[in-house]
Every structure is written in structure tokens, then in C-alpha cells.
Amino acid sequence: KPAGPQAGAEVKPGGTLYLLTDSPTQQYDPARSSSLVVTGLQFVHRRLTSWQVAPGKDTTIVPDLATDTGKPSDGGKTWTFTLKDNLKYNDGTPIKSADVKWGLERSFAAAFSGGLAYHKDLLSPGLAYKGPFEGGKELDTIETPDDKTIIFKLARPYGDWNWVASTPAFAPVPKGKGAEANYNEHPVASGPYFLEKFERGKEAVLARNTYWDKATDDTRKAYPDKVVWQLGQQTNVVSKRLIDDSGDDRNAFGTSFASPAQLAQIQGNASAKSRLVTSESGALAYLALNTERGKLTDPKVREAFQYAVNKAAFQVASAGNAQLAGDIATTLITPGLVGREQFDPYPTKPEGDPNKAKELLAAAGLPNGLDGLILVTRNENGGPEKAQSIQAGLAAAGIKVTIKTLDEDAFTAEVQTKPNPDYDLVLESWQPDIPSANANIQPLFQSTEIGGGGFNTSRYNKPEIDKLITEAQATVDPNEAGRKWAEIDKKILADSPVVPLIYTRNSYLHGSKVGNVIIGRFPAYADYRQFGIIP
Amino acid sequence: MRVAGFIAGRFAGMLLVLLIVTFVTFLVFYILPSDPAQLACGRPCSPQSLELAREFMGFNSPWYQQFFDFVGGIFTGRTFGSGPSAIHCPAPCFGYDFQNNAEVLTEILDRVEVSFSVAIGAAIIWLITGVGLGVVSALKRGTTVDRVTMAVAMAGVSMPAYLAGMIGITIFAFALDVVPKTGYVPIGEDPVQWAWHLVLPWLVLAFLHAAIYARLTRGQMLETLGEDFIRTARAKGLTERKVIGRHALRNVLLPIVTVFGVDLGALLAGTVITERIFGLPGVGKLLVDGIAGLNLPILLGVTLFSALLVTFVNFLVDLLYGVLDPRARLT
Amino acid sequence: MTTLLDLHGVEVTFDSVPAVRSVSYSVAAGQVVAVVGESGSGKTVTAMSLLGLLPSNAQVTGRALLSGRDLYPMTPAELRAVRGGEVGMVFQEPMSALNPVFTVGEQLVEAILVHQKMSARDAKRRAIELLNLVGLPDPERRFRSYPHELSGGQLQRIVIAMAVANDPKLLIADEPTTALDVTVQAEILELLRDLGTRLGTAILLITHDMGVVADLADRVVVMYDGKVVEQGPVEEIFAAPKEKYTQQLLGSVISLSGTVTERALISDVVVREDHFAAADHPATESVPDVPGVEPLLRIENLSVVYGGRFRSMAVHAADRVSLHVEPGEVLGLVGESGSGKSTVAGAVTGLVKATGGQILVDGVDVARVRGRAAKALRRRIGVVFQDPLSSLNPRATVGDSVAEPIRLHKAVRGSEVDRRVAGLLESVQLNPSLRARYPHELSGGQRQRVCIARALALQPDLLVADEPTSALDVSVQAKVLDLFRDLQEEHRFACLFISHDLAVIEQLAGRVAVMHRGHVVEQGPTAAVLAGPIHPYTQRLLAAAPVADPAGQRRRREAWRQLV
Amino acid sequence: MSDPLPLGGGVTPGAAKSVPAALWQAVRRDKWTLTCAIIIVLIVFMAVAADLLTAIEGQGLNPDIKNLGPTGLPAEGPSAEHWFGVEPLTGVDLFALVAYGARVSLLVGLAATALSVVLGVLIGASAGYLGGWWDRVVTWTADVILGFPYLIFMIALGAVAPVEFPRQLLMIVVLGLFGWPRVARIVRAQVLSLTKRNFVKAASAMGGGPWHVFTKQLLPNLWAPIIIVSSLTIPSMIGNEAALSFLGVGVLPPTPSWGRTISTAIDYFETDPLYLVFPGVTLFLITLAFNVVGDGIRDALDPKAEGRG
Numbered sequence A: 001k002p003a004g005p006q007a008g009a010e011v012k013p014g015g016t017l018y019l020l021t022d023s024p025t026q027q028y029d030p031a032r033s034s035s036l037v038v039t040g041l042q043f044v045h046r047r048l049t050s051w052q053v054a055p056g057k058d059t060t061i062v063p064d065l066a067t068d069t070g071k072p073s074d075g076g077k078t079w080t081f082t083l084k085d086n087l088k089y090n091d092g093t094p095i096k097s098a099d100v101k102w103g104l105e106r107s108f109a110a111a112f113s114g115g116l117a118y119h120k121d122l123l124s125p126g127l128a129y130k131g132p133f134e135g136g137k138e139l140d141t142i143e144t145p146d147d148k149t150i151i152f153k154l155a156r157p158y159g160d161w162n163w164v165a166s167t168p169a170f171a172p173v174p175k176g177k178g179a180e181a182n183y184n185e186h187p188v189a190s191g192p193y194f195l196e197k198f199e200r201g202k203e204a205v206l207a208r209n210t211y212w213d214k215a216t217d218d219t220r221k222a223y224p225d226k227v228v229w230q231l232g233q234q235t236n237v238v239s240k241r242l243i244d245d246s247g248d249d250r251n252a253f254g255t256s257f258a259s260p261a262q263l264a265q266i267q268g269n270a271s272a273k274s275r276l277v278t279s280e281s282g283a284l285a286y287l288a289l290n291t292e293r294g295k296l297t298d299p300k301v302r303e304a305f306q307y308a309v310n311k312a313a314f315q316v317a318s319a320g321n322a323q324l325a326g327d328i329a330t331t332l333i334t335p336g337l338v339g340r341e342q343f344d345p346y347p348t349k350p351e352g353d354p355n356k357a358k359e360l361l362a363a364a365g366l367p368n369g370l371d372g373l374i375l376v377t378r379n380e381n382g383g384p385e386k387a388q389s390i391q392a393g394l395a396a397a398g399i400k401v402t403i404k405t406l407d408e409d410a411f412t413a414e415v416q417t418k419p420n421p422d423y424d425l426v427l428e429s430w431q432p433d434i435p436s437a438n439a440n441i442q443p444l445f446q447s448t449e450i451g452g453g454g455f456n457t458s459r460y461n462k463p464e465i466d467k468l469i470t471e472a473q474a475t476v477d478p479n480e481a482g483r484k485w486a487e488i489d490k491k492i493l494a495d496s497p498v499v500p501l502i503y504t505r506n507s508y509l510h511g512s513k514v515g516n517v518i519i520g521r522f523p524a525y526a527d528y529r530q531f532g533i534i535p
Numbered sequence B: 001m002r003v004a005g006f007i008a009g010r011f012a013g014m015l016l017v018l019l020i021v022t023f024v025t026f027l028v029f030y031i032l033p034s035d036p037a038q039l040a041c042g043r044p045c046s047p048q049s050l051e052l053a054r055e056f057m058g059f060n061s062p063w064y065q066q067f068f069d070f071v072g073g074i075f076t077g078r079t080f081g082s083g084p085s086a087i088h089c090p091a092p093c094f095g096y097d098f099q100n101n102a103e104v105l106t107e108i109l110d111r112v113e114v115s116f117s118v119a120i121g122a123a124i125i126w127l128i129t130g131v132g133l134g135v136v137s138a139l140k141r142g143t144t145v146d147r148v149t150m151a152v153a154m155a156g157v158s159m160p161a162y163l164a165g166m167i168g169i170t171i172f173a174f175a176l177d178v179v180p181k182t183g184y185v186p187i188g189e190d191p192v193q194w195a196w197h198l199v200l201p202w203l204v205l206a207f208l209h210a211a212i213y214a215r216l217t218r219g220q221m222l223e224t225l226g227e228d229f230i231r232t233a234r235a236k237g238l239t240e241r242k243v244i245g246r247h248a249l250r251n252v253l254l255p256i257v258t259v260f261g262v263d264l265g266a267l268l269a270g271t272v273i274t275e276r277i278f279g280l281p282g283v284g285k286l287l288v289d290g291i292a293g294l295n296l297p298i299l300l301g302v303t304l305f306s307a308l309l310v311t312f313v314n315f316l317v318d319l320l321y322g323v324l325d326p327r328a329r330l331t
Numbered sequence C: 001m002t003t004l005l006d007l008h009g010v011e012v013t014f015d016s017v018p019a020v021r022s023v024s025y026s027v028a029a030g031q032v033v034a035v036v037g038e039s040g041s042g043k044t045v046t047a048m049s050l051l052g053l054l055p056s057n058a059q060v061t062g063r064a065l066l067s068g069r070d071l072y073p074m075t076p077a078e079l080r081a082v083r084g085g086e087v088g089m090v091f092q093e094p095m096s097a098l099n100p101v102f103t104v105g106e107q108l109v110e111a112i113l114v115h116q117k118m119s120a121r122d123a124k125r126r127a128i129e130l131l132n133l134v135g136l137p138d139p140e141r142r143f144r145s146y147p148h149e150l151s152g153g154q155l156q157r158i159v160i161a162m163a164v165a166n167d168p169k170l171l172i173a174d175e176p177t178t179a180l181d182v183t184v185q186a187e188i189l190e191l192l193r194d195l196g197t198r199l200g201t202a203i204l205l206i207t208h209d210m211g212v213v214a215d216l217a218d219r220v221v222v223m224y225d226g227k228v229v230e231q232g233p234v235e236e237i238f239a240a241p242k243e244k245y246t247q248q249l250l251g252s253v254i255s256l257s258g259t260v261t262e263r264a265l266i267s268d269v270v271v272r273e274d275h276f277a278a279a280d281h282p283a284t285e286s287v288p289d290v291p292g293v294e295p296l297l298r299i300e301n302l303s304v305v306y307g308g309r310f311r312s313m314a315v316h317a318a319d320r321v322s323l324h325v326e327p328g329e330v331l332g333l334v335g336e337s338g339s340g341k342s343t344v345a346g347a348v349t350g351l352v353k354a355t356g357g358q359i360l361v362d363g364v365d366v367a368r369v370r371g372r373a374a375k376a377l378r379r380r381i382g383v384v385f386q387d388p389l390s391s392l393n394p395r396a397t398v399g400d401s402v403a404e405p406i407r408l409h410k411a412v413r414g415s416e417v418d419r420r421v422a423g424l425l426e427s428v429q430l431n432p433s434l435r436a437r438y439p440h441e442l443s444g445g446q447r448q449r450v451c452i453a454r455a456l457a458l459q460p461d462l463l464v465a466d467e468p469t470s471a472l473d474v475s476v477q478a479k480v481l482d483l484f485r486d487l488q489e490e491h492r493f494a495c496l497f498i499s500h501d502l503a504v505i506e507q508l509a510g511r512v513a514v515m516h517r518g519h520v521v522e523q524g525p526t527a528a529v530l531a532g533p534i535h536p537y538t539q540r541l542l543a544a545a546p547v548a549d550p551a552g553q554r555r556r557r558e559a560w561r562q563l564v
Numbered sequence D: 001m002s003d004p005l006p007l008g009g010g011v012t013p014g015a016a017k018s019v020p021a022a023l024w025q026a027v028r029r030d031k032w033t034l035t036c037a038i039i040i041v042l043i044v045f046m047a048v049a050a051d052l053l054t055a056i057e058g059q060g061l062n063p064d065i066k067n068l069g070p071t072g073l074p075a076e077g078p079s080a081e082h083w084f085g086v087e088p089l090t091g092v093d094l095f096a097l098v099a100y101g102a103r104v105s106l107l108v109g110l111a112a113t114a115l116s117v118v119l120g121v122l123i124g125a126s127a128g129y130l131g132g133w134w135d136r137v138v139t140w141t142a143d144v145i146l147g148f149p150y151l152i153f154m155i156a157l158g159a160v161a162p163v164e165f166p167r168q169l170l171m172i173v174v175l176g177l178f179g180w181p182r183v184a185r186i187v188r189a190q191v192l193s194l195t196k197r198n199f200v201k202a203a204s205a206m207g208g209g210p211w212h213v214f215t216k217q218l219l220p221n222l223w224a225p226i227i228i229v230s231s232l233t234i235p236s237m238i239g240n241e242a243a244l245s246f247l248g249v250g251v252l253p254p255t256p257s258w259g260r261t262i263s264t265a266i267d268y269f270e271t272d273p274l275y276l277v278f279p280g281v282t283l284f285l286i287t288l289a290f291n292v293v294g295d296g297i298r299d300a301l302d303p304k305a306e307g308r309g
């Protein structure tokens, strides 16, 4: 069932929208945020570009502060943007191109690191630039010849720079401001709302920015008069409140995905079921095989895993049924991204084919299967259950694994940071930060992303692929780039460093008076910009 | 004189305990193979950016150096970074929380009211009900009353806090809709709403804790009722209520007060699960968030804070021993 | 005279073991009835049954009429009105009878307020008045003391004060003077007599002290083996006891030989051969001690100061006390209640920390010895505590308690232990079958004998005995004293014997030391001290000692009154 | 001896002298205690004979999504095939989960309780009795442990503990070490007051060393709090075991434990209550049973217990 606007009553401007989250805080400092274009940050901050999201359609790039999505030149090394007219902050001062530059410069300061950083290495290779505060130096790879124009001189050609320009750091910060560490609690707003009140762990209240001009902004509907974040709420209680749907909770939206237990409950409740919005597809869930360990170094052995895994059981363990869990994945690039091709190099039943797996293992010299593998999983979001479904499937194919559940931190440490991690298999999932296949492939498979906090958890290291990735990144034409990425997708999968499991659907629950809860093909998150209250 | 010496001794001990706790926390934190700077590095995280973050937060020096920096900061304050974007944390600086941009001390103090409100209210309820039920079941030993009390108490202890909280909230906040679902109202703002929002957390916590008080009271009470001075009290013509409530109970209080000290110390420092379920922004929640975000300054701060409370409450309890049992006074 | 209390065929059984069988006696208003008899014969149980204070495993039958109303079937509310109001009760073991966590003052005030409507301040005033009445020095301060801060005799007086607080119609006094020295005892008896004459209070007096009986009682009830064997007016019973047991009882009574007439006028320490006495009264110093040839126990300049909660409340319980005991010798320690006797004993056993001076047992400093040597030393010392109940583990049976030192020092093993325990119990006149019982299932005298048996279990070289026979009837006491003498002759054991009973001291002790307010005011050979007491306190002490002869005691009382 | 001895003993010895004897006495005298003792035996039997019982039932710990309905909940309730029904999302037999879970939970719950109680009693009693610097060291250590955020310690442990390390042992040690301070404080308080009693003084005056005083004088008078604290510690240890497993320090999935099953089941208490009820009720029953039996033992050990049969 594709997600779409609420049937029946229409949303009207006005009212208060409540956002219920388990997170204790919201990061409203653009330099330190990793918020997607469609979620929380956009209420307050605009960026150079934005995304056009609609159900059933591929997500496209559209201008936000800029008049267009950027003009590449010099083979994709130089990008020029021009700001729209009549852009103002919530204090009434105009937004200038220098402010965008200042915002980006700020993001290089150690005190304000932590946000999405796709721009950093391209603007200042090796991060030689240390921000504007210490020594007061400017970043000379950004030029602002006038108040409207901003020119980026990249270190190497980068076709996705227009997408990168939609990351939070491209929001303007009035030049000279934001030196204080708690800028996030009183940021200067360019979006339709400003942060009126902020209490860590309790709530954040967003009120209208009267200087925001609807005419300059195509993507934000900004229906509600007020948006209130209720911070630090237990997800189960949030879900109960939303199911219960009474009082202010009718105006509420739960920002966390519904868990399998909640989904089961919602399925039995007609009212709640009608208020459940599920994405078409979403993050790629996959089983990464540590290609540096023991028998798993052999691609033939790894291939057996493609057949051994029981994806049907994984679906049930994820969300109770295949429908809510998401379609079975056979590719690395997730649906909704330009250039994606649907293919299946290892066709089999959803339940897998243990016999075929056994044959493959035998052919690879392992007639008795494999024993003593360690499967690492997070202890949250049903990790242990999912791991058990994988474990049982592998067992049927003669592969015995021990599950090690770890707390989030310990997991990150073990899987992403340690130089010599102790795992053979790891359950992972990946949602790209920008709707480009680049963001889907590069972080997971480029050899530079092994260890040191990188996400290449299969520790896949192939110079050929690295080269192809750099090439595809440099390609400016989206369609051509798309083709290249699809090619890389196939090449990597032929090596079986990972077993794609499903394209995880996300389900959200909202109150009966919240309308326009829409999820596009990408990202698999609700588009907060369109939310409105049904009076 | 002796009292003063005793208090001074205990005070020194308290400082030692705090130092050890801090030190051990530091050590344990460094056993964790993870890197807190990772979180401040951003995505994608280049090695240079990681190094910068580490340096800024002071994580690049060896752990013992960091420990000294931390302890030193309590007395002299600390400054992170330099220039206009430098962060000052004035003494007493219990660390600076980079993730939330706040001094740890401020963050804790902001939340103390919530945790104390939850803990003290609940403690009063469970102390009264626990001890009350214990007395009743001691007096009605072997009867249905005794057994029902026991069964209820056992339901309390064998139930995970999370379950008790969810059941409580499902029944009282949703099904019956008699209490607010979540949230906290400061007592200074509206005492009635304050209590109203806390009733459920109080009851849930009390339900979980009352058992041990009921059981201990019952056991000690049965021991005490056989003593000769109880006979004397009866011979005076005291009502049974006075005999039990005054003469027996005072002699029963020693273990009760002990457990109470331990429980209260821990509770004041935060009731993690309850605070989460009822959306109460208390110290316990701060700790959990700190753990989830690998926020060492918060972890250290909250740890110190909770150790301080635990030692302080236990110190009070030790002083109380002398009052409750003059024979055990200050020796 | 109207009958106030009337017992008809009272029977008490514990789990079907009879303790009291068909007891009948009556008490008229204003009358003093003394219940005497063998230890364990049911005196306490009978008295306790009256107020419904027996444990619930006791079954009581019969009738007990108080002013015509039967006490046994009373409702709790009716009973409460009687308890502490119409009937006051003094318990046998004062040291366990008070709640350790409240001050004695609070407990006294509470007793007053239950039955009288008055303000807290008035109640306090009345309480202090009562403390004065029972002769407690410094009542304002004692009011704020906790029970463990008082001596046995002081506690006993508190308990008495509590019992008489509401001017009861009937006072049940169970061994009310066991922990009191004779001078205080005389004052207390005076108080009781006064209650009788002034308010018409009837007194049911349970005692072993025939002197007290002679002094106070109008009628005597003699109990033996759970039954009343004889009763009648005091003169008749003393003059012509009919029953064999009564005869035996009165026959066992020992009395002081000499009488006191001399009144010394003295200056400085008086020395007559071995006999020393302090010059002034009250004394400011202890008299010196000439250690004997090879003393087993030597106490040199022992001082004990109890800290108190604040410095100002410090109590000098013993002040530069010097004493010694030679092998084969019994040193009697007598003195005023609260004068520091138990404190000295505690210091010898190492349980009280000395503030000054030292204590040598066979040349070894008790305070310094550690480890193996300490264990060996302790094996040679036997201790009998003043309060038998609290010195027995409530969770250990009599057998276990007696066997504890034997097992601890592995004196004998296996079934031999049992045999030894049985022998010990028999030697203190206890039926060995009592060994399976717990302390609270015994009578006061029985408990005391258990403590003696435990102290003698290892045939100690030194026995420190704090009032070891206070709860024993004279016939049993005679047997125990015989036992002591035998042991002393057999293997020359030394004994520090604290007692209030001068007659016992006279019989047993070769030398005697007299304490008064933390000082040893007089010491010397028993015969010399008793025959020619020098210090005024000793003289009063001797004068106050009652004799077991109603007529004789009346004369002594008059004489004593004049001395005061 | 010439004269007759006083009244004979004859009174039935009131209290049992050892804990096993007390247990036997309690079970014989009180039906309620007997019932609870039987419950304990049955649950222990279920743990020990889990293989046998599940073999009789014909199930094991294998997931099977065919047992599930369209929303991932069990397709049907308890049946002859699945005595307690199945687990949501995986379809594992619930009876097998409860029976095998009993192994881990009982082992860890009982052993960790035993460890912390033994440590707590020894340390607490010695601190209270010996006093001085030892007492101070003990109080401080207890305060350190009580004030310590053991959660991050567990996380660290979960990250560094190798998978091969015997998990049950690890949990017992960790839980025992974190559990003793509470017991120690209670025992210390009691001992502080007991040591001032004459009978304890008497024992040391007799030459009894600390160990003698502890075993012969203090321990018999400490049974009441010890029994109560231990019988109440068992369920919390079982709960802690779940928390540890959750953090990766405990048993590894798919090995079940009650604590873990219960904590997952909580989320289903509205949609699939039986999932919670079976393990929950077993835990409740065994907690209740241990407490009732504990009370029985306490009463049987108490010589002053009034109105004994």
C-alpha cells in the first residue's frame, strides 16, 4: 500500500503539531546536524538545495535558497549558486551568500564538528582549514563575489555536489555569529519557524518566523502555527499515546519507527491501522561477511551464504510479516535512486535454498559446512530476533554461528573502529544520506571506509572497485553516473561481500488530526515539511 | 568531640570514595574500545576530522592525564579550545558535555528536582506501606492476610520495573484515564499538578520496592516480639498499638533504615526506567542518554553525583544507627 | 480486711508440661504476702499469669479474682486498665525488662501517661520524683540515661519506680531487691512499707531473701515443685515451719554473725594489719592494696571512665582501684549499687576498656594480650554475668550454651561433651533434661545456674562472678556455695565474687573489698572487716543487712534508722 | 543428690537447630510451606529435565515461522503440540523457552544470590564485629560499588568478554560482586547491635575468636534478615541476568532465559499476553515459593515463635 495523504478531511493552515521523540535533544546547529532535508532541521534552516519528494516518484533535487540547483563547470570541479531575492532571517536581516560561506566555514571548527561532512574533504582536502574562529582565516575555496552569488572550487570533480548542497551545513549563519557552543539553542532561523523555547530532555517549541516568505519556498508547506517537540519520550509510551489518540495526541506524530510488537498491535486496531503510514521501501538490510576472516576470504564460500539465508524468516522477525518488513533485496542500491537497476544474481526462494548452499560449500572444499562463526548484532530494534532468524537459516545449510549481541557503542567499537575486529558476520542496515547511489555504495565498499569508524563492515577491499567508485563520483551527468553505479553494484555483488536481505520499510504512526503524512521513494522517512493539522 | 571526629573521618572517607569511583569509571571507560570522538566526527568521518575532535575534547592525552585534568577542573575550572569559540567551564567544573553544549554540573542540577521528586515521594509511600504491611503480616502471621500480603509483595519483586511501569500506565493513564500520561510539572510552578503527574511513578516504584520492607519488617518484628521488654511494655497497660508501633517498631528499624539508605541513595541518583517510561527528565535519564551517546563527561558527572548521594545517604544512615540503637553509638 | 486478690486452683502448663499445679492463695488489701520457694517452682509464672503476660504456648486454668473480678477471662481492654494501673509489676530481671532504645525517663513517663491524664511536663516532674523516691542519685541525669548505661541495681530501681508510678492497689514484686545492696534495699523496703500504710497497697512479694520476708511480710506462701506447700502468718512460719521443705529452706538461711556498734572516728587511711579503710566519706581515693605472695589476679590503679554522649556526662565508674586475688582465695566485692563492681569485673574479663591502670592475670596484661595467648588466658577465666538472661544466646539451647566453652577449647570431644554438660547441670542442681530448652523457657534462678555451669565448665583458675546467686533460693544457694568451696579446695581456684549478700560473703570470702562511688573504701580479711568496719559506708552496710527473724529484724530496722 | 530435682525438662525442643532441620520441620508442619516446597521442586525438575520434557512435547528451540499468523503473532494458543503456544516473530515453542530458560535463570539466580549473600554476610558481619579500619574499608568499598554506574561497566565487559568465556560463570561472578554490598550493609547493622549484647560479649570473654563468635553467636541471630534478603534477591538476580544478556554479557541467543523472554514479552502484553504470562508466572511462583519456604525456615529456627503446634 503506497503511502499517501490522508483520505477525507484536508489539512488547513494553523494549529499545533506535536512531534514525539525518544531522543533527549534536537540538534539545531546546522554545522553539527545530520538531519535530512525532510525532517526536523528544515523547520528552522533552509539550505542551498532541497529535495522534491512524492509517493510513487523518484526523489529529485530542487532549489531552496538558490535559484537553481547549481551550475557545474570545469568538468564538475566548480559549482556556482545564486541566492533568491527577499530572503530574510527571523530577525529581519537579509540572507547573504557570505552567510552560507560562513556557515560552511564554521562547520570546519573542531567545536562545531559532528554534522554531515560530505563537503569537507572536497573544499579543504585533508581538512587543512580549521575554521574561522582561531586565527580568523577564510576558506578560499568558496567565493562570494556579491551578496547573491556563491562559487565552490572543489578539489576534484564531484557530480553530486548539488546533492551535497542540500546537507545541513549549507544553511546560512549570519556572518560572525555562532561562536558560542550553545548556538543550537538559539539559532538564527531562515526557515518558516524559529526556536522559541528549548529545554533539553523536555521540549523544544518552534514558532512562526514572520520574515519567512512562502513565495520564495516551494518545498515547505509550513501549515501548523506551532511545532512542539516532546523530547525524551519512551517509544512504547509514545506508541500507546498515538494508538489511544486522545487530546493533544491527535495532533501528534511519532518520529520513531513502529516496532514489530507495536505493528502487531496496530494491525488489530482499525483506527490505529488507518493512521499507520508505511514507506514503499527503505534502508538496505544486509548481512555483511567479514571478507578478511578465515574461510570467508573465499568468494565461493561467501556465495553459499546468498542461498543459505532465510530472508522470509528475517522479514517476519523484522516486522511480523513480509508486507510491513519490506521487499526482499537482491541489489545494493535501494529503490528510489536514479539509475538503479533491479537484478538478482542469485535467484532463489524467499526461504533460501539450504541444499544449494551445501553444494556450494562442498564445491568450495567444505563438505561438512562451517562452524564457529561469530555473528554480531545490536541489542536494539529486534537485533537478537533477526539474528536468530539468520542463525536458524544458516544452520539448515550446515553453517553454525554464535550470536553476539552488543550495545550500540560496543557494536560500533567492535565493528567499525577496531583494527582487528572479532566477527565473521554482522547484521547491518544502510540508509544513504543523499538520494544518490554514490551515498549507497561508496561508504559501504570503498576500501578507505574500512575501520576507523567507516561503514565498510564486510572489510571489502578491491582496488578495481575503488577506482570505479572515484570515476562514478566524478561523473556530472546524473544518468551516466547512475549507469556507472548500477554497474558497480553488480560487480560487487558478484563477489558476495554481503547478502542483501530486505529493503526495510519504515512505519510511522500519527494522530488522527495530522494530515499529509507522506513518504516518498527516498528517503524512507516521512516528509515533515508537508505535515498539517486537520481542524 | 567524638561526634566531630567521627564526622570528619567519614567526610574524608567520602572524598576517598568519590575519588575512587571517578577513577574506576575512567578506567572502565577506557576499557570500552569505542571512541567518543567518533560521535563528534560527523559522517563521513575522515581521520583528520577525528583527530581534531579528539584533541578539542581533550581525548588525545593519555587517560591518566585526562583523569588529572578532570579532577583539576573541579578546583580550577577548565577551558576547551581557544579564541572566540573556546568553551569555559568555571570551577567547580565537573566536565563539559560537548554533545549538549552544557556544563555537566548545570545539566545535573537542572534535573535533580525531578529525580528527587520521584525518589522521595516514592520512598515515602513504600516505606509507609512496606513497613505497615510488614507489621500487619507479622501480627497476623499464618493468616490469609499474611499470605495475600506476601503474594502481592512477591508480584512486586518478581516484576521487572519496565513491566510494572507499562502495566501501570496502561491501566491508570490509558484505560481508566485518571492520571496524566507523561510529563513533569515543577513543584514551584504548580504543586498540585506536580503531585498529580508523579502519582503513578510513585506508586509503581513503591510497588516494586515495598516488598523487601514488608518482609524485613515482618521478620524482625517476630524476633522482637519475643523480647522481655515487650512484656514490660504490656505490663504498663499500653495498648497493643503502642506496644507494636513504639516499642517493637523502634527495634525493628535498624535493617529497614539500612536498606532504605541503599535504595534511596540509588534512587535519588536516578530511576532510569521509571524516568524513561514516564517521560521525566531526571538524572537517571541523563545517565542513560549519556551511556547511549558515550558521553564521558556526563557519565563521570552523574557517577560522581550518584556516588556522592549514596555515600552521603549511607553516612546519614550510619549516624542514625546511634539514634535508633543507643548501644551501637559511634564506636 | 477485705480480700484484694484471690487465687483458686491456678494451673499453668507449657505445651502440656505443667509448671504450676493448683495454686491457691489470697492477698488482702494493704497486706504484704511473700511468696518464697524453690527456684523454678512457679512463683514467677503464677504472678505473670495474673496479668496475662505468659507466652501463648502457656495454658492457664483456674480463677484469679482481683476485687472480685476474674482476671483470666478479661478482654484485652479490661486487662489494659488493670495492667500498670490497679496492678503494678516489678519483673525479676530488670536488665532485660527495659527497652534498650528508649531512655529510662521516656519509659517511665510513658508508664505514667497511660493511666493518668497530665501534661508531659507534669509527667516528667512526677517521674523525677519517683526516681528520687527509689533512691536513685542524680535523678535529673538518670532520666536521660539509656538502660545500658545503668548498673543492675539502678535498673531495678527504675523498674520499681515504674511499677509504683500509678499508686497501684496491688504491687507484684518479683525479686525486687536482688540487685540492690542492703542499704538501698532497706530504703526500697521502707518505700514499699510506706506504700502499704499510706495508700493501702497490697504487695505480692516474690523473694529468696528470708531477711526481706522477715522484714516486710505479713503472710508467707511457700511453693515447691509447682505447688503451694505451706502458707500462714510470717511469725508462725518462721517460728514453726510444718513442711519438710520449709524447714529445709529456713535451715539453709545464713545470717551475718556480728552486730555493729562501734563508730570509728578516723583520719587518713586507717590501717590495721591487712585491713585498710579510707578516711573520709565520701572517699576521694581508693585504699591501697598490698599484693599477696603470688597473686593470680592483680588489679593496679584501675580507672574506668564511661564517655557518655557528651564529655560533661562522663562517669568515673572506677577510680584507681587496686585489688588482688591469690590462688585458692575468694575475694568478696561488695558495695553500693552503681559503685562500679560490675565495671571492675568487666575490666578483668576484658569487656570494659580501662581508662587507666592495668590488670594482670598470672602476670599477663589482660588488655594487651592477643591471639593464642589470649585464648589460653581466657580459658583460665570463668565469668558469670550479672544478668543471666542477656548473657545467654536466645538461639542456643541450655546444653549448647554450657557446652560452648568445652567445644571452644576442645576440652573433651564427642559424647563426652554431653556427659560433661549433664554433670555440670547436675552440680548446679539442674535437671539435665533441661538442656534441650531455650533460655526464655527457664525460670530466673535456673538461668542463673546455667550461667554458673557454663563458667565452671573448664574448671577455671579464676572465676569472676557478678552476683551469681542473687536469684537462687537459699537451699539451692547453699548447694552452689558448697560447690564453690569444693572447687576451691580441690584445685585452688581463685574467685572474684561480687555480691550484695553479706552473709554469703562472710561464709565464702577470705577477704572482702567494699566499693563506694567508684572507690574501694575498705578492704581486709572478711572477719576483720565485718567485725570491725571502719568506713562509715561499711558500717551502714552491715547495719542494713536484714536477718531472717521477724522480731529480730524489727529491732535491727529501728537501729538502722537511727544510724541513717 | 538428696533432694528432688526441679520439674523435669520434657518440653519438646522448640526450634530446629540447623537450617536443613528447620526446613524439614517447616515442611512437615505447614501445608502452605509444603506446597511451596513442591513448587520449587517441580520448577527445578523442569529445568533439569528440560530435554526430556521438550522431547515428550516434541518441540525444541528451532524457529518456525509456519507457527505464526499474518502479523507475526502466534497463529494459535496453547495446544497439544505447543503446550504454552509459541513465541511471536520467531515461532519458537514457548514451553521449550520456559523450560530451557529455567536452567540459566535458576542457575544464575541462585548461584549469584548465594555468592552475594555469602560475601555480604561474611564481609558485613566481620565489619560490624571487628570494627575499626576494616569496617571503614568495607563501608567505603560498599559505597563505591553502590555508587558505581555498573551499566557502563557491563557494556565494557560485553565488548571485551570473548564469546568463548563461560557466560553463566561470568554472570554469577559479576552479579555476585555487585550484589554483596546491600547484604553486607544489612548484616553489618544487625551485627553492630548484636555485638553489644551480653551473650556475644560472653562468648568472647570465654576466649571465642571472631569466627567462633560469628558462627555460634551472631549467625543464629542473623538468620531472619539473611533468609529474607536472599529469598528476595533471587528474582532480582534473574532480572539482572536478563539485563546482562541484553548488554551482551549474558547468555548468547538462542539460549533462552526467563529474564530475557520476559523482557521481550513485555512489549506483547497487550497483543499476546500468554507470551508474558507463562514465564512471568513461573518466575512469580518460584519467588513466592522461596519466600514462603524462607519464612517457614525462619519460624522453625525461632525458639520464641509463639503458638507452635
Ligand SMILES: Nc1ncnc2c1ncn2[C@@H]1O[C@H](COP(=O)(O)OP(=O)(O)OP(=O)(O)O)[C@@H](O)[C@H]1O
Pocket (backbone or CB within 6 Å): C014, C019, C038, C039, C040, C041, C042, C043, C044, C045, C046, C055, C092, C440, C441, C442, C443, C444, C445, C446, C471, C473, D006, D007, D011
Ligand atoms: N516459656 C516457658 N516454657 C516452658 N517452661 C517454662 C517457661 N517459662 C517457665 N517455665 C518453667 O516453669 C517453671 C516455673 O518457672 P518460674 O519462672 O515460675 O519459676 P520461679 O519460681 O519464678 O523460679 P526462680 O526463683 O528461679 O525465678 C520452671 O521449671 C520453668 O523452667
Ligand SMILES: Nc1ncnc2c1ncn2[C@@H]1O[C@H](COP(=O)(O)OP(=O)(O)OP(=O)(O)O)[C@@H](O)[C@H]1O
Pocket (backbone or CB within 6 Å): C148, C149, C150, C151, C152, C153, C154, C179, C180, C181, C306, C307, C308, C315, C316, C317, C336, C337, C338, C339, C340, C341, C342, C343, C344, C386
Ligand atoms: N555504658 C555506660 N555508660 C555510662 N555510664 C555507665 C555505663 N555503664 C555503667 N555506667 C555507670 O557506671 C557506674 C558503675 O556501674 P556498675 O555497673 O559497675 O555498678 P555496679 O557496682 O555493678 O552496680 P550494681 O550493684 O547496681 O550492679 C553506674 O553509675 C552506672 O550508671
Ligand SMILES: [Mg+2]
Pocket (backbone or CB within 6 Å): C043, C044, C045, C092, C174, C443, C444, C445
Ligand atoms: Mg522467678
Ligand SMILES: [Mg+2]
Pocket (backbone or CB within 6 Å): C151, C152, C153, C341, C342, C343, C386, C466
Ligand atoms: Mg553490677
Ligand code: NI
Pocket (backbone or CB within 6 Å): C282, C516, C537
Ligand atoms: Ni554514701
